Amino acid sequence: xxxxxxxxxxxxxxxxxxxxxxxxxxxxxxxxxxxxxxxxxxxxxxxxxxxxxxxxxxxxxxxxxxxxxxxxxxxxxxxxxxxxxxxxxxxxxxxxxxxxxxxxxxxxxxxxxxxxxxxxxxxxxxxxxxxxxxxxxxxxxxxxxxxxxxxxxxxxxxxxxxxxxxxxxxxxxxxxxxxxxxxxxxxxxxxxxxxxxxxxxxxxxxxxxxxxxxxxxxxxxxxxxxxxxxxxxxxxxxxxxxxxxxxxxxxxxxxxxxxxxxxxxxxxxxxxxxxxxxxxxxxxxxxxxxxxxxxxxxxxxxxxxxxxxxxxxxxxxxxxxxxxxxxxxxxxxxxxxxxxxxxxxxxxxxxxxxxxxxxxxxxxxxxxxxxxxxxxxxxxxxxxxxxxxxxxxxxxxxxxxxxxxxxxxxxxxxxxxxxxxxxxxxxxxxxxxxxxxxxxxxxxxxxxxxxxxxxxxxxxxxxxxxxxxxxxxxxxxxxxxxxxxxxxxxxxxxxxxx
Amino acid sequence: xxxxxxxxxxxxxxxxxxxxxxxxxxxxxxxxxxxxxxxxxxxxxxxxxxxxxxxxxxxxxxxxxxxxxxxxxxxxxxxxxxxxxxxxxxxxxxxxxxxxxxxxxxxxxxxxxxxxxxxxxxxxxxxxxxxxxxxxxxxxxxxxxxxxxxxxxxxx
Numbered sequence: 001x002x003x004x005x006x007x008x009x010x011x012x013x014x015x016x017x018x019x020x021x022x023x024x025x026x027x028x029x030x031x032x033x034x035x036x037x038x039x040x041x042x043x044x045x046x047x048x049x050x051x052x053x054x055x056x057x058x059x060x061x062x063x064x065x066x067x068x069x070x071x072x073x074x075x076x077x078x079x080x081x082x083x084x085x086x087x088x089x090x091x092x093x094x095x096x097x098x099x100x101x102x103x104x105x106x107x108x109x110x111x112x113x114x115x116x117x118x119x120x121x122x123x124x125x126x127x128x129x130x131x132x133x134x135x136x137x138x139x140x141x142x143x144x145x146x147x148x149x150x151x152x153x154x155x156x157x158x159x160x161x162x163x164x165x166x167x168x169x170x171x172x173x174x175x176x177x178x179x180x181x182x183x184x185x186x187x188x189x190x191x192x193x194x195x196x197x198x199x200x201x202x203x204x205x206x207x208x209x210x211x212x213x214x215x216x217x218x219x220x221x222x223x224x225x226x227x228x229x230x231x232x233x234x235x236x237x238x239x240x241x242x243x244x245x246x247x248x249x250x251x252x253x254x255x256x257x258x259x260x261x262x263x264x265x266x267x268x269x270x271x272x273x274x275x276x277x278x279x280x281x282x283x284x285x286x287x288x289x290x291x292x293x294x295x296x297x298x299x300x301x302x303x304x305x306x307x308x309x310x311x312x313x314x315x316x317x318x319x320x321x322x323x324x325x326x327x328x329x330x331x332x333x334x335x336x337x338x339x340x341x342x343x344x345x346x347x348x349x350x351x352x353x354x355x356x357x358x359x360x361x362x363x364x365x366x367x368x369x370x371x372x373x374x375x376x377x378x379x380x381x382x383x384x385x386x387x388x389x390x391x392x393x394x395x396x397x398x399x400x401x402x403x404x405x406x407x408x409x410x411x412x413x414x415x416x417x418x419x420x421x422x423x424x425x426x427x428x429x430x431x432x433x434x435x436x437x438x439x440x441x442x443x444x445x446x447x448x449x450x451x452x453x454x455x456x457x458x459x460x461x462x463x464x465x466x467x468x469x470x471x472x473x474x475x476x477x478x479x480x481x482x483x484x485x486x487x488x489x490x491x492x493x494x495x496x497x498x
Numbered sequence: 499x500x501x502x503x504x505x506x507x508x509x510x511x512x513x514x515x516x517x518x519x520x521x522x523x524x525x526x527x528x529x530x531x532x533x534x535x536x537x538x539x540x541x542x543x544x545x546x547x548x549x550x551x552x553x554x555x556x557x558x559x560x561x562x563x564x565x566x567x568x569x570x571x572x573x574x575x576x577x578x579x580x581x582x583x584x585x586x587x588x589x590x591x592x593x594x595x596x597x598x599x600x601x602x603x604x605x606x607x608x609x610x611x612x613x614x615x616x617x618x619x620x621x622x623x624x625x626x627x628x629x630x631x632x633x634x635x636x637x638x639x640x641x642x643x644x645x646x647x648x649x650x651x652x653x654x
Contacts, residue, residue, distance in 0.1 A: 223574070
């Protein structure tokens with residue numbers, strides 16, 4: 001492990017990779033600040049650029065964008081009460097009231113330090129947990145993997161948004177259907193190509209991500225007449241106040257940060273849960289744990305109320321890397337995009353990544369520490385200025401997003417058909433978004449489609465076509481029981497909803 | 499009568515799943531694979547049934563959280579224009595080349611979205627694309643096909 005850490009540290013500390021973390025954090029912060037444009041869009045736009053680098057650098061860049069976007073989301077939550085990403089909604093509960101009291105600078109500083117501490121602590125948890133889990137996951141068999149993928153897809157649907165389980169499941173099926181287009185991996189028989197040669201290799205992952213996220217988000221902004229940059233114009237540089245945190249406030253943070261980082265990390269590890277649930281749970285837990293007098297301050301600018309979700313959402317980001325790096329199964333839409341990009345590099349994340357590509361495995365973990373530090377150093381003093389940069393009119397922002405999306409596909413295939421297909425999928429995705437059909441389940445399913453079919457194939461062949469493989473192994477049964485519990489919990493929540 | 503669009507989408511998905519399932523059954527597999535426990539059509543068949551199941555449930559079950567979209571407030575014209583420009587861009591990029599089509603695409607998009615600051619529009623299209631091309635092609639060594647620049651001798 002020490003050797004791996006040193007390899008990772010050497011890779012992560014190379015000039016190019018530090019520069020990539022800085023670029024990633026900066027770009028992610030800007031995109032994360034814009035309400036409606038989340039980390040998935042930011043990462044999707046980065047994919048074509050990452051193909052110019054080696055896999056470790058590419059993944060480091062994407063990871064930097066990821067936590068930069070989560071951090072950027074908190075800034076718009078605090079300054080504008082407009083969370084850039086769902087994971088920072090809970091931040092606005094106490095961050096915005098603080099800003100209204102003239103303590104925006106202090107709120108930003110608390111958020112920055114909490115994010116830094118949450119991200120750093122969870123990177124330490126990841127450091128110890130990932131290798132152990134990699135070893136454990138070597139004992140996983142095809143039925144376990146198949147069950148785990150069912151769990152991941154069900155969980156992301158159940159946690160996607162309130163009362164939208166069936167819509168999310170429809171998106172899961174659609175993602176799997178899109179993944180089934182092209183040659184069958186074993187027999188090379190073409191499926192659903194309708195004699196179109198352009199579809200023989202299947203639909204490109206980058207195409208699906210770009211069209212369902214970057215492009216359709218840009219079209220949705222125009223269609224709904226939203227202006228994500230309008231709010232940024234209201235930010236006043238002179239009214240932010242001091243960024244100093246006093247002793248009493250630090251004392252409160254010392255107690256909140258460790259427990260919120262643990263809950264954030266554990267929730268992040270769970271498939272489908274992610275930063276949003278982690279931040280809400282940490283906020284709720286903190287409110288139950290503090291003294292009554294502090295409890296009264298929740299929702300009115302409490303230090304604990306701001307620190308808890310900020311710690312948890314960043315900790316969840318690191319946690320979500322655990323299933324991706326150790327099992328090769330992404331736990332969230334964002335890590336699904338990263339997994340897809342890694343597959344594009346010809347690298348299969350999973351238990352053996354730790355042994356076959358230690359430089360990727362460890363450099364990503366090591367770069368997290370550097371990324372958190374850079375976020376703190378770079379973003380805290382620069383946040384008001386970054387917020388002003390966001391006042392770029394949408395008349396420029398939207399064409400630039402479309403341009404990056406189309407360029408991404410163009411440089412990959414040099415094929416008109418792919419551009420038309422991308423526009424077609426983006427139009428359908430825009431329409432589906434209007435009616436609250438969530439896109440992350442579609443992406444996760446698209447990425448997992450091939451792996452899922454492969455594991456089902458092996459399981460069915462080994463059991464001679466019998467579905468007994470689902471209850472032959474204790475581990476498979478445990479995973480399936482968890483899946484059933486998630487579905488039952490979701491049904492219970494829906495039935496008891498007022 | 500108020501038509502619930504979510505139900506219409508579910509119905510369309512149901513029809514799509516039925517078509518997908520039908521096509522899945524038509525997949526030609528090798529003769530020796532026909533009765534194998536798993537062949538190229540097995541997984542798609544399950545997916546087809548799953549699609550029918552979930553969209554069917556969505557159709558049958560009541561929808562308490564109906565999403566109401568105010569179509570009058572939506573900006574259909576500009577969205578459609580952007581899509582048309584993107585299609586034209588896609589149709590010409592290979593023949594004309596990356597630089598010219600991308601610059602014109604950006605310029606036209608700014609214009610149709612209501613921008614009229616010509617100098618800024620120009621700077622954020624032609625020089626911007628040139629800079630981006632240099633980053634991709636020159637620095638990152640990502641190949642960019644451009645017959646136009648090649649014909650005037652700018653690109654090798």
